[in-house]
Amino acid sequence: MTTIKDIARVAGVSVTTVSRALNGYSDVNKKTRQRIEEVAKELNYSPNTVARSLVMKKSKTIGLLVSDMNREGVKDNFTFEVLCGINEASANSDYDLVLFSTTSSKQSQKTYTQLCRERRVDGVILQGIKTDDPYLQEVVESDIPCVLVDIPQESETVGYVTTDNVEGAKKAVAHLIERGHKNIAMINGHEKADVSIRRLQGYMEVLNNEKVPYRSEWIKNGDFKEKVAEEVAMELLTEHPEITAVFCASDLMGLGVLKAVNKIGKKVPDDIAVIGYDDIMLASYANPSLSTIRQDKFKLGFEAAVLLIDMLEGREQSHARIIDTELIIRESTK
Amino acid sequence: MTTIKDIARVAGVSVTTVSRALNGYSDVNKKTRQRIEEVAKELNYSPNTVARSLVMKKSKTIGLLVSDMNREGVKDNFTFEVLCGINEASANSDYDLVLFSTTSSKQSQKTYTQLCRERRVDGVILQGIKTDDPYLQEVVESDIPCVLVDIPQESETVGYVTTDNVEGAKKAVAHLIERGHKNIAMINGHEKADVSIRRLQGYMEVLNNEKVPYRSEWIKNGDFKEKVAEEVAMELLTEHPEITAVFCASDLMGLGVLKAVNKIGKKVPDDIAVIGYDDIMLASYANPSLSTIRQDKFKLGFEAAVLLIDMLEGREQSHARIIDTELIIRESTK
DNA sequence: ATGAAAGCGCTAACAT
C-alpha cells in the first residue's frame, strides 16, 4: 500500500510537501503540486484515514446507537427510515457512519461511552433508546457530542430532534372529536418513551379544552407492539362498550386494534374509529386503511445528522429541531 | 483522555507491560496485572482503537456498501432486513460496521475501493449493487475481502450469499400450474440483477418441463418498482386477455400488478392469479393478500456477515452460501 | 517477567 513516504521518494520532495500538496494547502509550488499529484495517481495512492485520525484526533465518523436492529425490529421500518435520513445527510458531508452493533449481553460489559471513545467517533446519534436506559445518562453526561432522536434533552454537547408530539396527538384527537366521537380511548406505548408521555398530554389537553370527558380506564399501554395492543384493545373494548374511537400512539398498535375490533365482531370505522401515529407503509395498505399522524421519519434522521455535524463543525445554533406532523385521514376514521 | 502511558506512569511499569497486561498476555506477573487493571479502571481508560489499527493494520471494521439507503429506498424493507442480519452477526463478533454514505455525485469522484482503503476496513459487504456497476468489478478485482449479496461471484477474496432463485421461481410457477393455470406471464426486474436472470430461468424451466407453452410477449420488466409493474401489467393484461396468472419477481411489483388487475376491472385471484417474490411485510397486508416466495432476508445478511468474518479470520470454507426459499400461499392464488 | 526502542502513516510546529 502506497504511503506519502513513497510519493515523497519518487517525487523527490519531503513528506511534508506531499502532505501539504495533497491537502490543498496554498504554500506549495504549482509545479511541485502537479508532480506530486501525478505520482500519487501513478502509485495508486489512498490516504490512510486511520493515521490521519490518530494525529488529528478527529475520525470524521459519526457513531450510531440504534435499537431494534435485530430480528424483531424488521416489522417496522421506522428505524430504517431514520437511518436513511442520517445516511443521506452524512453522504452530503465527509463523515462516515459507524454502526455500533451491540447485544444486550455485550452491553453489560462495555458501555456506550466506551464504545464511542474506543472507536474515537466524533459524535453520536442515539435512536430508539428508552428514557430509563442507564447508558443514555452516561452518554449525555460525557463530553461526546450527541444528538438524541425523540428524547428532548439539551446541553452544551447534547442536542435533539423530535416532532411536536403534543401537537400531533392533539390533531389526532381533535379529528376524532370533529367526527362526533365523545368516548375516546387511548392505547399508548410505555412510560419509558418521551413520545408516549407527550402524546398522552396532547390527548388530555384536547379533551379538557373541548370539555369532552375522559376516564383513566380508557387509557392503556400497548408497548408499541401490535400483538400487545390487540390484546389490550380486546379487553378495553369488551369492558367498555361505550368507547367509539381509539387513538393509538403508533400505527403498529393501530393495526393491532383493527384486528381486535374485527375479532369482537364490530366494524371500523362505523362502530369504532381508529387513528394511529407515524404513518408507516402498512398504514395505507391495511384494510380498512389507517388514519394517522404522519411523522417525516426520514427528515427526523436527516436533521439529526445535520444538527450533529453542525455541532461538530462549530456552527452554533439551537441544539433542538422540531419537525412538523401531518394529519392523514383514511378509511379508519371516515 | 487516558493512555497506556498514563497507566504506566501511575503503576510504575513500562508501557510494554501495560499493553501486555491489558491484552491478556500470559507473561505478566499476576500482581502486576492486577495493579495495572486497577489503575486502568481508576483512570477510566479506554483503548484507542485508531492507534491500534494503525500499528496492527487491522481495523476490526466491516464496510457496508448498500444501495437504496435514500429517500426512495424506504418503501421496501428488504435492505433493512439484510442490514439487521448483518448487524446481528457482527454484534456477535468484535467487528463494527462502517456504513459508507455515498451519493452518485460523490461516487464519481471516489470509488468503492478508495473508500474501503481509506477507511482501512478489513472487508466489505455489497448489497443491492447492479451487476453492471463499474465499481463492482473494481472491488472484486481488488484484494479486499468481500461478500456479495445476491451476485454469485467467487474468488480467493470474494464470496457471496444468495437464495436459490431458479428453485424459488420454479416453486412459484409450479404452484400456478398446479392451480390449473396455463397462460402464465412474468413481470421481471431488470437484466442488471442476477436474481432476475435466474428467476426467469426457473420460470422457463418449469414451463418446459411441464410442457406448458409460453410466449416471449408475456415476459416484461418492471424494474422492481411498484408503479412500473402496474403500468406494464395494465398493458400486458389488456393486450393479452388469455393470461390468467402473473409471476412477479418481487412483491412490490406484485402489489403493482394487484392494482393493475383491479383497474382493468378484473378480480384476483378469480380472473387473474398473482404471485410475488420476497415476502415483504406488505404482502400479507395487501388486499387480497399476496402469495409469494419467501426469502429469509435477515438470514441473507446474517450469513453474509458470518461468511465475511470467517474469511477474515482465516476460517476457510466454501465462499458461497445458499439460503432456502419457501412458498407462501395466500389469497392472490387461492 | 519486564523494559527500551522502533515504527505504523500521517500532520504540524518550527526552521530555513
Next chain:
DNA sequence: ATGTTAGCGCTTTCAT
C-alpha cells in the same frame, strides 16, 4: 516554498 523533526497511542521485536 520546502524540509527537519517530533509525536499521535499503540504493538512488537529484541534485550535483559
